[in-house]
Amino acid sequence: ETGVTQSPTHLIKTRGQQVTLRCSSQSGHNTVSWYQQALGQGPQFIFQYYREEENGRGNFPPRFSGLQFPNYSSELNVNALELDDSALYLCASSPNQPGHTEAFFGQGTRLTVV
Amino acid sequence: AQKVTQAQTEISVVEKEDVTLDCVYETRDTTYYLFWYKQPPSGELVFLIRRNSFDEQNEISGRYSWNFQKSTSSFNFTITASQVVDSAVYFCALSEAYYGNNRLAFGKGNQVVVIP
Numbered sequence: 001e002t003g004v005t006q007s008p009t010h011l012i013k014t015r016g017q018q019v020t021l022r023c024s025s026q027s028g029h030n031t032v033s034w035y036q037q038a039l040g041q042g043p044q045f046i047f048q049y050y051r052e053e054e055n056g057r058g059n060f061p062p063r064f065s066g067l068q069f070p071n072y073s074s075e076l077n078v079n080a081l082e083l084d085d086s087a088l089y090l091c092a093s094s095p096n097q098p099g100h101t102e103a104f105f106g107q108g109t110r111l112t113v114v
Numbered sequence: 115a116q117k118v119t120q121a122q123t124e125i126s127v128v129e130k131e132d133v134t135l136d137c138v139y140e141t142r143d144t145t146y147y148l149f150w151y152k153q154p155p156s157g158e159l160v161f162l163i164r165r166n167s168f169d170e171q172n173e174i175s176g177r178y179s180w181n182f183q184k185s186t187s188s189f190n191f192t193i194t195a196s197q198v199v200d201s202a203v204y205f206c207a208l209s210e211a212y213y214g215n216n217r218l219a220f221g222k223g224n225q226v227v228v229i230p
Contacts, residue, residue, distance in 0.1 A: 033217065040222075041222055041223075042118075042205055042207075042220030042221050043159070043205070043218070044220075045217045045219070048217060056217050088157055090159060092218075094216050101164075101216070102149060102161040102164050103161070103216055103218065104161065105151075105159035105160075105161075106158065107158040108157040108158065110157070
């Protein structure tokens, strides 16, 4: 068991609404990354947080935003939902160590936008 | 730009056969890291192996082995004596030191089906 937990596991939202997804990182891990995985595709990097600051962002519009809290847990917020936002959203945590250590992933949140 | 290509989308094998998954990557960085992850139907990505660009030594870990060749930008992965529990989607991923963070670029994945 990786220790990374995400909530909720499934969610259905209407186009135009806003959504917040949550992630608790593995104990001792201070870096959290978020990925979007469309059906049949590989995960796409959204952004990463380290010490409560965004530390790198992929090719996603500003309506995708995030937060990291002092206990290293994190939120992903998506505003003005579009149908194409339907995907599995994965959170990954890793320790801040040199050498790009492996990231440990949660089970994901399956978001459906209707 | 970083890019990972996994050409075969679905691979079916009979239990106990070996299965090799191909991965080709592109990077402008001289320092980078390569990974293989497994995604069972539950959705969670499970870390399998990691290799850095300075270590081309190929290893075997249990039923898993990998073949890293910088000359051809390939990082292939083999499951020996496959089992039904190996049925999953397998992703190759790349992380570049250039970005200063652990952002992973994934391939599209290989669906492995092990037939009993």
